[in-house]
Amino acid sequence: MQGIGAGISTVLARHGAHVVLTDISDKVAETAGRINEDGGSASSKIIDVTNPDQVTEAFKEISEEHGRVDILVNNAGIYPRKKLVEMDESYMQLMFNINIFGTFRCSKAVLPSMMERKYGKIINMSSVTGPMVGAPVGGQTAYGATKAAVIGFTKALALETAQYGINVNTILPGYIHSPSAFGLRGSEDDGDAEKAMREFGYKIPMGRQGSPQDIGNLVLFLASDESSYLTGSEIVIDGGNILQEEYSGPYRPK
Ligand SMILES: NC(=O)c1ccc[n+]([C@@H]2O[C@H](COP(=O)([O-])OP(=O)(O)OC[C@H]3O[C@@H](n4cnc5c(N)ncnc54)[C@H](O)[C@@H]3O)[C@@H](O)[C@H]2O)c1
Structure with a gap:
């Protein structure tokens, strides 16, 4: 596991949770290993969220193994871009299968015991x-539809x-600095994806892309009892990016 999922797990572990990292990729074990080396408590499991039985x-x-699941973070998701006219149904179905059916399946797996334990x-x-927004170059009808669906799912559930x-609750991140987003923002042509990502951050009022830890910190709040009266909420976390009516950057820290 990498990106936002790794950031969330690291923050939750730092605050005392035992985290079980799940992912289709075996990198998940490395991330769990890093958390344990840093003094946290983590384990991992390979899951393909498109496989209901798994x-x-x-x-x-x-x-x-752990007695119960108190917190479920439905983070697995993919965001390739493809224009509608180039898309066949199997592509649309795959996007929904991971981004929204995955959320449905994992929620269904933990809910009965959460309901029993109240x-x-x-x-x-x-x-x-x-x-809320989209890339002017297009290619996001499938992704956009799945992420809007997550909001409806959240509110109804x-x-x-209650x-x-x-x-x-649901989190709406803006631009977050994660390896999967390399190349989507800024050019990798000069071979320096990190630099391209950093420079892309100057388009955002706070002068940087968000970090996986920023998302982890919000998850920490939503997973804590300090947010116990909050449900069905959608929280935007984007460094002020979508507040702009017009772009007047680049924004450098003052
Ligand atoms: N990075 C951003 O700027 C950004 C912005 C808004 C929302 N998001 C959302 O945040 C989430 C994480 O994004 P990220 O940028 O960290 O990307 P990422 O690619 O690093 O993380 C997504 C993870 O999902 C896993 N995954 C993919 N298919 C799976 C499957 N079938 N079963 C289990 N796991 C699977 C991948 O292996 C990967 O580790 C996604 O839902 C994404 O849509 C990201």
Whole structure:
């Protein structure tokens, strides 16, 4: 696991949670290893969220190993770009299968026990892209549709579970500095993706792209009892980017 998921896990572990990192990629074990080396408590499991049986089985094992799941963060998601006229149905279906059905499957796997215990925090990863904004170059109809769907899913589930003491909220990140976004922002032509990403950050009022830890800090709040009266909320975290009616950057720290 890399990117935002790694940032979230690191922050939660630093604040005392045992985190079970799940991902289709075996990099997840390395990330869990790093958290343990830094004094946190983490384990990992390979899950493909498009496989319903695998998801059910994995959460059963996690609950048996750790007694319960208090916090679920539905973060797995893909964001390739393809214009509508070039897209076939299988592409659209794959985007939904990961970005929204994945969220459905994982939530369904943890909910019965959360409802029984009258406690649980579900945090879903949407995006400003789709529900609020889009790239002028296009290619985001599939992604945008899935991320808007995450918001509807969150609100409906929040209502369905409020009386069980379960909080369901969604985060709408703007531009976050993660390896999967390299090349989408700024050019990699000069071979320095990090530099391109940094310079792209000057387009954002706060003068930088967000970090995975920024998202982790918001997840920490939503996973804590300090946010216990918050449910069905959609929180934008984007360094002020979508507040701009017109761009007047580059924005350098004063
Ligand atoms: N980076 C951004 O700027 C940004 C902005 C808004 C929203 N988001 C959302 O945040 C989330 C994380 O994005 P990221 O930038 O860290 O990307 P990322 O590619 O680093 O992380 C996504 C993770 O999902 C995993 N994954 C993909 N398919 C899977 C599957 N079938 N089963 C299980 N895991 C699977 C990938 O292996 C990867 O580790 C995504 O949902 C993305 O849409 C990202």
